[in-house]
Amino acid sequence: DGGITQSPKYLFRKEGQNVTLSCEQNLNHDAMYWYRQDPGQGLRLIYYSQIVNDFQKGDIAEGYSVSREKKESFPLTVTSAQKNPTAFYLCASSRSRDRVKRTEAFFGQGTRLTVV
Amino acid sequence: GEDVEQSLFLSVREGDSSVINCTYTDSSSTYLYWYKQEPGAGLQLLTYIFSNMDMKQDQRLTVLLNKKDKHLSLRIADTQTGDSAIYFCAERTAGAGSYQLTFGKGTKLSVIP
Numbered sequence: 424d425g426g427i428t429q430s431p432k433y434l435f436r437k438e439g440q441n442v443t444l445s446c447e448q449n450l451n452h453d454a455m456y457w458y459r460q461d462p463g464q465g466l467r468l469i470y471y472s473q474i475v476n477d478f479q480k481g482d483i484a485e486g487y488s489v490s491r492e493k494k495e496s497f498p499l500t501v502t503s504a505q506k507n508p509t510a511f512y513l514c515a516s517s518r519s520r521d522r523v524k525r526t527e528a529f530f531g532q533g534t535r536l537t538v539v
Numbered sequence: 540g541e542d543v544e545q546s547l548f549l550s551v552r553e554g555d556s557s558v559i560n561c562t563y564t565d566s567s568s569t570y571l572y573w574y575k576q577e578p579g580a581g582l583q584l585l586t587y588i589f590s591n592m593d594m595k596q597d598q599r600l601t602v603l604l605n606k607k608d609k610h611l612s613l614r615i616a617d618t619q620t621g622d623s624a625i626y627f628c629a630e631r632t633a634g635a636g637s638y639q640l641t642f643g644k645g646t647k648l649s650v651i652p
Contacts, residue, residue: 463547465645466642530574530582531581
């Protein structure tokens, strides 16, 4: 079964700790994305990567870091510098940045992070 | 202002039609999408429309695109309780040498039995 998998589904973190959210896809997609979702805010782009070993900041990158060492994997680290990390985090992937292709994104099931 | 705008809430009775509206700003958008999110889950692609089309129908779903007004709508016929979810409109926008999806804030559809 091809898809995109996020883990864990629920995550609790103490203030001041870093935590890493996992995202893996076996769709052979080039591009991967991390979004943050807060109630009434919709989806906000944190980081995205169009190719292995390269990534760009999205709209709200402060306090987050990512890596893209493998095509299949795009982990997100929420650092202690992120002042309000409690949110629902969604990972997505898409096939290509080719202009003529649809490039719709496929989403994981999300990770709910709570700071305690 | 927001790049993609949607009303936040819509309530309909079971069996009625639902119409969810969206406006976008990037006139160069080539694809526009509708995603559905059920509680505690990720987003599921419902349908998409290419910018040179006015309408697309897929079973109970009808997408209308008014490119002049940059207005997109999703009509769900014979709305069922299982259609209760948040619906996101998204446009594909061009960044610095790449393409991204820009999402609206989502419309929460509540279906009254």
